[in-house]
Amino acid sequence: MKRAERIVAAAFLVTIISALALFVVYMRGGNTQAEGALLAIALGGVGVGLLVWAKRLMPHIRDETQPRAKAVPATEADLEATVETMESGVEEIRRRRFLSRMLLGAAGALGLAALIPIRSLGRSPGDSLLHTKWTPGAKLVTIDGTPVTASTLEIGSFTTVFPEGHEGSADSQAVLIRVEPGQLQLTEAAMAGAPDGLVAYSKICTHAGCPLGLYLAATHELRCPCHQSTFDVLDGAKPVYGPAPRPLPQLPIEIAEDGALFATGDFPAPVGPSFWELG
Amino acid sequence: MIVRRLVDGVDERLDGTSFIRHNLRKVFPDHWSFMLGELALYSFALLLLTGTFLSLFFVASPATTVYQGPYEPLQGRDVSLAYESVLRVSFEVRAGLVMRQTHHWAALVFVASMTAHLVRVFFTGAFRKPRELSWLIGVSLLVAGIGAGFTGYSLPDDLLSGTGLRIIYSAVLSIPVIGTWLAYLFFGGEFPSPELIPRLFVMHILLIPAAITGLLSAHLALVWHQTHTQFRPKGTPEATVTGTPVWPKFALKSIGLAFMTFAVLAGLGGLAQINPVWLYGPFVPYSAPSPAQPDFYAGWLEGILRLWPNWEFQLFGHTIGELFLPAVVVPGIIFTALALWPFIEARARRDTAVHHDAQRPREAPVRSGIGAAGIAFFVLLMLAGSNDVLAKYLQVEVDTLNAVLKVLLFVVPAITGLITWWICRDLARRGAAPIARPTRVEFVRNAAGGFDEGDDGGQRSAAPVPGTPTDGEAP
Numbered sequence: 001m002k003r004a005e006r007i008v009a010a011a012f013l014v015t016i017i018s019a020l021a022l023f024v025v026y027m028r029g030g031n032t033q034a035e036g037a038l039l040a041i042a043l044g045g046v047g048v049g050l051l052v053w054a055k056r057l058m059p060h061i062r063d064e065t066q067p068r069a070k071a072v073p074a075t076e077a078d079l080e081a082t083v084e085t086m087e088s089g090v091e092e093i094r095r096r097r098f099l100s101r102m103l104l105g106a107a108g109a110l111g112l113a114a115l116i117p118i119r120s121l122g123r124s125p126g127d128s129l130l131h132t133k134w135t136p137g138a139k140l141v142t143i144d145g146t147p148v149t150a151s152t153l154e155i156g157s158f159t160t161v162f163p164e165g166h167e168g169s170a171d172s173q174a175v176l177i178r179v180e181p182g183q184l185q186l187t188e189a190a191m192a193g194a195p196d197g198l199v200a201y202s203k204i205c206t207h208a209g210c211p212l213g214l215y216l217a218a219t220h221e222l223r224c225p226c227h228q229s230t231f232d233v234l235d236g237a238k239p240v241y242g243p244a245p246r247p248l249p250q251l252p253i254e255i256a257e258d259g260a261l262f263a264t265g266d267f268p269a270p271v272g273p274s275f276w277e278l279g
Numbered sequence: 280m281i282v283r284r285l286v287d288g289v290d291e292r293l294d295g296t297s298f299i300r301h302n303l304r305k306v307f308p309d310h311w312s313f314m315l316g317e318l319a320l321y322s323f324a325l326l327l328l329t330g331t332f333l334s335l336f337f338v339a340s341p342a343t344t345v346y347q348g349p350y351e352p353l354q355g356r357d358v359s360l361a362y363e364s365v366l367r368v369s370f371e372v373r374a375g376l377v378m379r380q381t382h383h384w385a386a387l388v389f390v391a392s393m394t395a396h397l398v399r400v401f402f403t404g405a406f407r408k409p410r411e412l413s414w415l416i417g418v419s420l421l422v423a424g425i426g427a428g429f430t431g432y433s434l435p436d437d438l439l440s441g442t443g444l445r446i447i448y449s450a451v452l453s454i455p456v457i458g459t460w461l462a463y464l465f466f467g468g469e470f471p472s473p474e475l476i477p478r479l480f481v482m483h484i485l486l487i488p489a490a491i492t493g494l495l496s497a498h499l500a501l502v503w504h505q506t507h508t509q510f511r512p513k514g515t516p517e518a519t520v521t522g523t524p525v526w527p528k529f530a531l532k533s534i535g536l537a538f539m540t541f542a543v544l545a546g547l548g549g550l551a552q553i554n555p556v557w558l559y560g561p562f563v564p565y566s567a568p569s570p571a572q573p574d575f576y577a578g579w580l581e582g583i584l585r586l587w588p589n590w591e592f593q594l595f596g597h598t599i600g601e602l603f604l605p606a607v608v609v610p611g612i613i614f615t616a617l618a619l620w621p622f623i624e625a626r627a628r629r630d631t632a633v634h635h636d637a638q639r640p641r642e643a644p645v646r647s648g649i650g651a652a653g654i655a656f657f658v659l660l661m662l663a664g665s666n667d668v669l670a671k672y673l674q675v676e677v678d679t680l681n682a683v684l685k686v687l688l689f690v691v692p693a694i695t696g697l698i699t700w701w702i703c704r705d706l707a708r709r710g711a712a713p714i715a716r717p718t719r720v721e722f723v724r725n726a727a728g729g730f731d732e733g734d735d736g737g738q739r740s741a742a743p744v745p746g747t748p749t750d751g752e753a754p
Contacts (some may be wrong), residue, residue, distance in 0.1 A: 026373060026374060029373070030373035030374055032376045032377055032380075032549055033549050033550055034549070035374050035377045035549050036377050036380075036381075036545055036546055036547070036548050036549005036550050037546060037549055037550060039377065039542075039545035039546070039548075039549065040542045040543065040545045040546030040549065041542070042542075043538050043539075043541040043542035043545055044538065044539060044542035044543075044546075046535075046538040047535045047536070047537070047538030047539035047540075047541075047542055048535070048539070049535075050531050050532070050534055050535030050538065051531075051532060051535035051536070051539070053531060053535075054527075054528050054529075054531035054532040054535060055532065058527065058528040058531070059528070061523055061524060061528065062309050062521075062522060062523055063512065063521055063522075064304075064306045064521065064522065064523070064524055065306070065512075065515050065519045065520070065521040066304075066305070066306050066519060066520055066521075067518060067519050067520075068505075068506050068518055068519060068520050068635060118464060119464075121464040121465070121467065121474075122463040122464040122465070122466065122467045122468050122472075122474070123463065123468055124460075124463070125459040125460060125462075125463045125469075128468075128469055129459065129469065143565065160565055162565075168563065168564065168565065169564075170469070170470065170471055170564035170565070171469065173564065173565040203565060207449075207584075207589075207601060207602070208445065208446040208449040208450070208584065208602060208606075209445045209446070209448065209449040209470070210442055210445060210446070210567045211564065211565050211566055211567045213566065213567050213569060214569065224567075225567045225568070225569030225570070225571060225667075226442060226446065226567060226571060227584050227585045228585065228666070228667065228677050228678075228681070229589075239589060241678060242589065243584065243585070243587055243588065243589045243601055243605075244589055244601070245589040245590070245591035245600075245601040246591070272449070273449035273452055273453060273600055273601075273602060274452075274453060274591060274598045274599075274600030274601060274602075275452045275453065275458055275459050275462075275598065275600055276454075276455050276456055276457075276458050276459060276597050276598060276599070276600075277459060277597065277598075278597075278598040278600075279596060279597065279598060
């Protein structure tokens with residue numbers, strides 16, 4: 001037996017053995033690594049066998065030359081005849097002008113009718129992007145429904161809050177941050193919604209909508225983990241770095257007599273990434 | 280005997296066994312770079328096999344349940360049925376994790392080999408007339424492959440892929456006039472909508488694979504009919520093709536390559552962990568992983584988003600969102616330019632001829648320069664797409680790195696392109712063996728007994744050298 005033949009035979013033998021081994025591994029409960037390795041060896045055995053067989057044992061033909069499919073171009077007469085065939089068909093249809101126009105109309109109407117089911121794919125956006133679940137008096141709670149009070153947060157810390165009853169709501173999520181009360185540089189109206197250095201902003205980045213997960217307490221910045229948009233918490237969450245174009249809308253909050261925090265209204269601007277109707 | 284009856288049977292019913300004989304003898308040029316397209320083909324075949332297995336276990340439902348499976352860190356957590364079913368196929372179904380990981384690896388290799396194949400076709404000019412249609416179908420396949428990958432990795436409903444979906448949703452939302460409606464119709468409502476996972480599932484296992492199968496069939500039929508381009512062997516006319524007959528040697532080699540592809544992917548599937556969704560955790564809308572990188576083929580898109588400035592425009596009282604340009608317009612321009620390249624180049628060169636010869640990159644220095652610049656551009660964008668990881672690794676601020684990358688994004692491709700163009704032009708001038716061949720000068724004895732440089736030396740170098748540039752800017 002030639003050496004190459006022995007290699008091919010050995011490769012196929014390896015496949016047989018490892019395929020059987022794979023069977024055993026599987027029967028005994030399976031093991032991801034063993035399955036992958038044995039499968040690789042079994043498949044590789046066939047691959048190596050076929051490649052060696054083709055390369056070393058088959059006649060070495062590399063220079064068989066054949067004409068390409070389009071070696072003979074069509075004659076002028078052929079081309080003319082083809083054009084003639086196509087055009088005469090079109091002409092036959094267009095000869096009946098009224099009918100062919102009605103056909104176009106019917107096709108167009110059918111096309112429009114076919115669009116109707118697409119409308120079923122989603123509800124109308126309406127003004128849903130302009131509002132969230134925050135209402136005047138809605139209590140600020142954490143993801144597990146625990147009410148947040150003025151004493152929950154230390155200065156320099158932050159937490160994610162939702163309106164009570166809507167824990168986990170995607171568009172209503174907000175970050176509540178506590179800073180030194182004197183540090184905030186907000187407009188008078190905004191300051192009224194940020195008592196005792198407690199300020200809440202939408203947690204959704206105005207760039208691509210990622211939840212803002214990083215609060216850099218030292219610089220009072222919120223940073224988006226997706227594209228590094230950075231917002232200045234002290235200055236109305238204006239974007240100071242990265243691709244975000246708009247500030248995070250501020251959620252106006254107040255402290256109730258029992259210390260619980262509640263919202264005095266919805267965000268003053270739409271949250272999240274920009275869209276056409278944003279204005 | 281059996282073969283004879285088979286051939287008779289075919290001849291009596293479909294007539295023309297010469298068709299079979301002709302196609303069995305059909306020759307394929309022997310060049311390693313033709314393997315790249317085959318790699319894509321075979322990884323797609325494996326995607327169909329492993330994907331069918333996975334689809335039998337996947338539950339395309341956003342309904343929540345409490346996880347009670349064997350993976351302890353997540354026990355007691357609220358997860359979607361989709362996420363739970365992915366954990367089940369990973370931890371409880373025997374051979375399930377091998378299948379899942381092989382599927383993911385095959386997807387990466389599928390897109391990577393299509394990209395490599397495209398690069399080969401580009402640099403050898405194999406897209407030129409008459410093969411423009413193959414090129415267009417090829418670019419469509421690349422787009423479909425990226426779409427298949429994206430919808431696929433979004434299915435497990437984990438935190439990482441959920442973040443990717445959120446970015447796509449935001450990109451659709453940013454489209455002027457129709458963006459909001461488009462996003463609501465496609466995603467079923469405001470993100471995250473419960474309609475989404477079933478839709479992604481239908482796209483991933485039906486619409487996109489069907490499109491790929493159709494396009495792939497057309498692509499292969501065209502290659503079969505039009506034959507490969509090739510570096511033409513000496514002494515054969517361009518209207519012929521030279522190589523190895525399909526049956527049996529080429530067929531055996533190709534099937535061998537298929538098995539080698541399967542082997543490598545199965546090995547990776549068993550031994551190299553990929554997309555461990557149990558580590559990312561289930562998707563929740565109020566959390567994002569950090570750092571977060573998409574699969575490689577989306578990395579350059581992510582890079583554009585990270586580097587793009589925060590430009591937002593107002594138009595007639597409406598807003599054109601920041602994402603519209605980097606996430607919709609720029610990729611749109613890139614893919615359109617890629618698709619139209621054969622026509623752009625043919626027009627620029629006023630080239631209406633039919634070409635069957637593969638070119639060496641040096642034969643088209645301008646094209647090669649543009650191609651090299653493009654590759655540099657994509658590499659930089661991919662780096663930008665992982666700028667947070669890179670910054671950590673290099674121990675610099677992300678802001679500093681971004682500033683550097685913004686400059687490099689223009690400088691590096693320009694320099695790469697120019698150098699490539701210069702090298703190609705120089706190689707083309709010097710002919711086939713640029714380094715080994717010394718410059719040839721002939722000396723002629725003059726009347727004074729000295730030597731002059733001979734005239735016929737100039738004639739010699741004016742003779743066409745294989746590899747003369749056809750861009751038209753070389754002398």
